[in-house]
Amino acid sequence: MRRAKASTGTALPDRLGLSKHSFWHTLWQQRQLAFMSVPMLLYILLFSYAPLWGWLTAFMDYKPAKPMFDNAWVGLANFRWLFSRAEFMLAIRNTFMMSIITLVFNTVSAITLAVLLNEITARKFKRTVQTVTYLPHFLSWVIVVGLAQNMFATDGIVNAVLLRLGLIQSPLFFLGEGRYFWWLVGLIHIWKEAGWNSIIYLSAMSSIDPALYEAAEMDGAGRFKRIWHITLPGIKSTFVVLLVMNIGMLIGGQGDGNFDIPYLMGQNLLMDWSQTIDIFVLKYGISKGQYGRATAAGIFKSVVAIVLLFSANRIAKRLDEPTLL
Amino acid sequence: MNKKTLSRSRWRRSSHYWNAAFHTANVLFMLALMVVTLYPVVNTIAISFNDGTDALRGGIHVWPRAFSLESYRGVLSDEYVFSAFFISVSRTLIQTVLNLVLTSMLAYTLSRREFILRKFITTVFVLTMYVNAGLIPNYLLISRTLGLGKSYWVYIIPTMLSCFNMIVIRTYILNLPDALVESARIDGAGEFRIFWQIIAPLCLPVLATVALFVAVGAWNSWFDTHLYNAGKPKLHSLQYLLKMKLATTQASTNAAMSSTAALSAKPTSTPITIRAAITVISALPIMLVYPFLQKYFVVGLSIGSVKG
Numbered sequence: 001m002r003r004a005k006a007s008t009g010t011a012l013p014d015r016l017g018l019s020k021h022s023f024w025h026t027l028w029q030q031r032q033l034a035f036m037s038v039p040m041l042l043y044i045l046l047f048s049y050a051p052l053w054g055w056l057t058a059f060m061d062y063k064p065a066k067p068m069f070d071n072a073w074v075g076l077a078n079f080r081w082l083f084s085r086a087e088f089m090l091a092i093r094n095t096f097m098m099s100i101i102t103l104v105f106n107t108v109s110a111i112t113l114a115v116l117l118n119e120i121t122a123r124k125f126k127r128t129v130q131t132v133t134y135l136p137h138f139l140s141w142v143i144v145v146g147l148a149q150n151m152f153a154t155d156g157i158v159n160a161v162l163l164r165l166g167l168i169q170s171p172l173f174f175l176g177e178g179r180y181f182w183w184l185v186g187l188i189h190i191w192k193e194a195g196w197n198s199i200i201y202l203s204a205m206s207s208i209d210p211a212l213y214e215a216a217e218m219d220g221a222g223r224f225k226r227i228w229h230i231t232l233p234g235i236k237s238t239f240v241v242l243l244v245m246n247i248g249m250l251i252g253g254q255g256d257g258n259f260d261i262p263y264l265m266g267q268n269l270l271m272d273w274s275q276t277i278d279i280f281v282l283k284y285g286i287s288k289g290q291y292g293r294a295t296a297a298g299i300f301k302s303v304v305a306i307v308l309l310f311s312a313n314r315i316a317k318r319l320d321e322p323t324l325l
Numbered sequence: 326m327n328k329k330t331l332s333r334s335r336w337r338r339s340s341h342y343w344n345a346a347f348h349t350a351n352v353l354f355m356l357a358l359m360v361v362t363l364y365p366v367v368n369t370i371a372i373s374f375n376d377g378t379d380a381l382r383g384g385i386h387v388w389p390r391a392f393s394l395e396s397y398r399g400v401l402s403d404e405y406v407f408s409a410f411f412i413s414v415s416r417t418l419i420q421t422v423l424n425l426v427l428t429s430m431l432a433y434t435l436s437r438r439e440f441i442l443r444k445f446i447t448t449v450f451v452l453t454m455y456v457n458a459g460l461i462p463n464y465l466l467i468s469r470t471l472g473l474g475k476s477y478w479v480y481i482i483p484t485m486l487s488c489f490n491m492i493v494i495r496t497y498i499l500n501l502p503d504a505l506v507e508s509a510r511i512d513g514a515g516e517f518r519i520f521w522q523i524i525a526p527l528c529l530p531v532l533a534t535v536a537l538f539v540a541v542g543a544w545n546s547w548f549d550t551h552l553y554n555a556g557k558p559k560l561h562s563l564q565y566l567l568k569m570k571l572a573t574t575q576a577s578t579n580a581a582m583s584s585t586a587a588l589s590a591k592p593t594s595t596p597i598t599i600r601a602a603i604t605v606i607s608a609l610p611i612m613l614v615y616p617f618l619q620k621y622f623v624v625g626l627s628i629g630s631v632k633g
Contacts (some may be wrong), residue, residue, distance in 0.1 A: 026441045032516035034442060037434040040427060040486055041446050047466070047483055048453040054462025064469060113358075116351055125352070131616055132359045135366075138611045140545030142568045143604050147365040149571070150372075155383050157364065191362065222340060223347060248455075260548075264571065278460065285461040286552070298459030306455060 058296040064289075078296040088280060088297065095276040098185050098258050099250045105186040107243070110197035111235070115227055117198065118205050133195025141260035148188050149175060149265065175265070178273035185261045192257070200242070201235050208234040244316045248309030251277065251301055277301050366608075373397070373602040377595035396598035400606065405558050405566065413563040413607075416480040417543040423485050424539045425532060431486065432494035433520040437506070450488045464552060474553045477560060484543070490535045497531040498524060533621040541611060563607045570600045 019025060027034060053068075058078055060071040082088045113133070120126045136144065152158050152174040159171040174180050212230050221229065259278045266274030275283075277297060285294025367387045372380055376391035384390075400406055434440055435447050467483055468474030501524070509519045525532070547564035554560040561569075573596065594602075 023441065030440055030442075033434045033437060033440045036430050036516060036520070037440075037442065037446055040431045041442075041449060043486060044450060044453060044488075048456075048458070049449075051458035051462035051466045052456070054458055054465050057462070057465075064465065116354065119347070119351055120355070125355070129355045129359060131619060132362050134619065135612070135615065136362060138541050138545075138615050139608055140547065140564050142545075142547050142564050142571065143608055146567065146571050146600065146604055147369060150369065151365050157368070157386075191365075195362070223344065264568065281460050286464065291461055291465070295459065295461045298461055302457055302459055305457075309455060 054295060055299055057292050058299050060292050062292040062295075064291060074292070078293045079300070081293055082296055082300070087275070088277075090272055091275050091277050091280040094182075094262070094273060095251060095258070095278075098182050098262065098276065101182050101186040102189045102258060103246050103250065105190050106193055106197055107239075107246075109190045109194040111201055111239070113194050114198040114201035114205060114235075115231060117202060118231065119223070119227075130195065130199075134199070135195075136192040137196035139192070141257060142264060144188060144192050145261055145264040148184070148191075152184065176267075176269060178270050181262075181266070181270055181273040184265075185257070188261055189257050201238060204235040204238040205231060240316050240319065244309075244312040247312035248305065250308055251305045366612075369601045369604050372598055373605045375598060377593040377598045380598050381595060393592045393594075395592040396594040396602040397606075399594040399599050400602045403566075405561055406563075406603075408559050409561050409563045409566045410606075412477075412480075412560060413544060416477075416562070417540050419481055420484050420543040421536055421540045423481065424487060424490070425536055427485055428487055428491050428535070429494050429525060429528060429532060430517075430520060432491045433498060433524050434516075435491070436495045436498040450491060453488050468553055475557050475560075476554075479549060479553045480543075480562075483549075487539070490538065494528060494531055494535060497528055501527055530621060533618070537618050537622055544611065563603075567600070567603045567607050570596070570603055 016024075056068070057071070059073055059075060061074050061077075062068075062071045117126060117129065120129070139147075150156055154171040154173060158174070159168070162168045163171065172180070174184060208230060213226055216226050216230060258276065262274040262276050263279055263282075266279070277300075281294045281297045281301075284290045284297070364387075368385070371385050371387055371389050373396055374392055374394070375385055375389035375396075376393040377395060379391040431446075431450075435443055435450075437443065467479060471482075473479040473482060505523055505527075506519055509523055514522070545564060547562065547568050550560065550562050550565040551568070555565075
């Protein structure tokens with residue numbers, strides 16, 4: 001029995017005539033644990049579950065000045081409005097394109113960096129590279145976008161280098177042309193997160209049995225064969241878990257770069273390429289006060305996110321890899 | 326036989342060259358990577374210490390051309406910079422301490438296998454990672470229902486717990502020997518005392534990691550200011566101040582160019598150098614602290630990822 005110590009004297013449940021094995025009896029014995037956790041339960045119910053009521057506004061012509069149920073029900077009108085708007089369709093496209101580009105860029109850069117770092121034998125040098133490449137992860141998106149605007153400006157270093165190398169004849173207008181926007185978002189992600197994302201792959205590599213490498217070397221496997229047949233299979237399950245997680249988050253949210261970069265860097269001129277679903281929600285919900293329509297867009301996003309997560313998890317299961325759910 | 330050893334040694338030698346070439350290329354790549362990573366940061370520092378009008382000519386790379394502290398003087402004379410600094414520092418400290426205490430306390434209770442509410446509470450928390458009401462319902466709750474908008478509280482109250490960190494800490498506690506808790510109970514210690522005096526000190530490595538993540542997140546956040554406190558300049562955070570400068574710099578550069586050209590003898594600051602100075606100020610605390618915490622977050626990240 002590892003139950004919390006019962007208080008001395010006649011316990012409340014005994015006085016109430018509860019059986020020794022009932023739920024309430026145990027709860028009373030564990031009331032100290034309950035005191036330490038139930039307030040947090042109420043807190044999360046308030047901040048994470050109560051807002052789900054707000055989903056009802058997606059089916060209303062909601063005006064925040066009125067009490068909730070005085071607003072007129074409109075059925076699916078808000079959803080119909082959304083899907084009849086080219087602007088929303090573009091927002092869906094932009095969200096997915098930026099997320100997919102970012103996911104591919106992030107994964108490839110992190111694995112490449114981890115593999116290359118893993119081949120470095122000089123410990124001090126390796127540590128220095130790691131310290132430097134982890135740094136940008138800790139800078140805010142506001143700072144990073146500011147830096148990127150300086151670097152990619154028409155008189156910035158990127159254009160200067162490209163001109164010097166003779167790859168372009170005149171400076172490119174990176175920040176002002178829609179066709180560059182998604183790729184810029186991807187590149188900024190690599191700069192900020194490649195080092196950070198490589199940590200997890202490096203730690204997976206460190207748990208690979210060194211005897212495997214020795215045996216491979218004995219059998220005459222070269223460096224690339226060893227990377228291909230030992231290192232990469234060694235990080236496969238990490239890769240799948242992260243992929244599942246990232247596919248679940250493909251549609252993005254505030255706090256990840258796929259909200260912050262487009263929001264901070266996008267201009268009206270670029271809206272057709274930079275506006276994501278979140279920015280659309282923000283614009284119609286907060287700025288224009290069309291809460292019902294904005295919430296409908298938010299619901300669409302949440303549903304897609306859950307569908308993505310479960311399908312990714314399913315695929316991982318079929319591949320016989322560890323899954324999240 | 327002889328032929329075989331010969332070819333073998335030749336193979337060895339060629340693989341030796343191949344190895345050396347690979348190592349050289351790898352080291353060069355890493356050096357280039359460090360330059361690409363550091364250049365934007367160093368460049369911004371250089372610009373922030375450069376004279377404003379001079380900086381408009383461009384061509385500053387890693388060292389200021391015309392050294393001047395005018396931009397920092399300009400930033401520090403902004404009436405809202407000090408309050409923004411205070412807001413950023415205080416919210417970071419309060420949020421980190423509160424979040425850490427409450428999250429780890431909850432993690433302790435949910436690590437007790439005999440706790441009868443364990444399964445229910447854990448499920449409720451884990452589900453929040455997948456189901457999110459979305460921006461508008463959260464906004465309506467926080468600003469309309471709870472009335473936290475336009476106040477300092479919005480920085481503290483909605484951020485007191487984090488589910489992901491709770492799971493990370495709980496995993497760590499589950500790996501501690503059970504006997505610790507049991508013997509303390511036999512000695513008559515209450516649950517809170519066990520948590521505070523026995524479990525929490527043993528969790529220091531993971532708590533340091535989580536503290537780092539929470540603190541960095543709090544320091545770097547700008548969106549809550551933007552959403553709830555945009556109309557209250559006294560409650561603006563440093564990151565939000567920088568965000569506003571980002572939006573205005575592009576438009577005002579040309580104006581600055583023409584107005585400052587006449588006064589080139591005097592030290593000047595322009596929106597570009599001021600923006601660089603605020604960037605440096607708002608990044609400085611993190612850049613100073615971060616190298617010393619590296620060993621903690623690497624450990625913590627592996628705990629969270631492998632078993633989370």
